[in-house]
Amino acid sequence: MQRRCGKKDNWWCGRFKGLGYKLTFSRQAVLDVLSNTDSHLSAEEIYQRVYKLAPKVGLSSVYRTLELLVEIGLVSKYDFGDRRSRYELGQGIQGDNHHHHLVCTGCGKVLNYTDFIDQELELLKKTEKALSKKYNFRITNHLIQFYGVCRRCSDGKTAGI
């Protein structure tokens, strides 16, 4: 089966080939799943969705693909405290959908928010600059998360009690 770069000629094809990586069936599948969701999927969840499209793709390939995607900056990897990594497409600091996360410690739900992002960026830039100089760090990224309890959970609808 000879495909130029995937039938749909997705925007990531060039990115892949440019770096010398092969755009394989498994990788396509993972990218397809990631680009068709707005939740923060775990590797296992991604695998399950991939499975429906392509049952032959193995879990390790999903892990390996995710690792690669994170490495080349197409995907961000997060830890929301539920003991498994979660992945999200896009999300570069300068990207158009830059956002931060609001995590409910009750049910684990994660919201994206973009409020005050501009002010944050301003402060962060200043901080980054100062820290770079003071501590000799070349800062490449940052993470901001808020934790709290969502309405549903604080209304006592949580499991337990």
Added chain:
Amino acid sequence: MQRRCGKKDNWWCGRFKGLGYKLTFSRQAVLDVLSNTDSHLSAEEIYQRVYKLAPKVGLSSVYRTLELLVEIGLVSKYDFGDRRSRYELGQGIQGDNHHHHLVCTGCGKVLNYTDFIDQELELLKKTEKALSKKYNFRITNHLIQFYGVCRRCSDGKTAGI
């Protein structure tokens, strides 16, 4: 062996007993270790240090103690991306040693910094307020981390290459 609350009568004794928890030998040991370091130890590392003082204390007790300490707010639990939790004494939002972290993605080293903390707090408060209202979240905590490459690592002294 009858001890009032530990021979040293540490500040955390009251906190413990007030909440109905027993101040046991194992718990003392974990607290001793945590209060005598300024690095960000993992459970395993804490266990190793506890082991030197008290070889009979088991790893699970260390885990259980840490869980308890986090729960009652004496200890903060962090994820710096090296696939294990790390723990730090103190660190309440309002505490006197409130700080954030600067993580080197090369060697994993973690620095505490307090620069711009005040401005950060101001922005965070504003953000928290807005998010609380907008998303119906009762926000209890936040996390800010910077990632980058420390001097030593960027000088190519890292393992590999």
Added chain:
DNA sequence: AATTATTTGCCATTCCTTTTCAAAGGTTAA
């Protein structure tokens, strides 16, 4: 000192993630 509920240590287990390795696949050149 006796009592009681909590906590511990040890061990096994769970769960997420990584590794191993032969087989399959994509890419390029002929």
Added chain:
DNA sequence: TTAACCTTTGAAAAGGAATGGCAAATAATT
């Protein structure tokens, strides 16, 4: 197209952090 090359894959096993079960030990109280 075919052949050759190196990459990538799937399946299964291994690795490693964290948790659970249970009898024995222990802190606090009587």
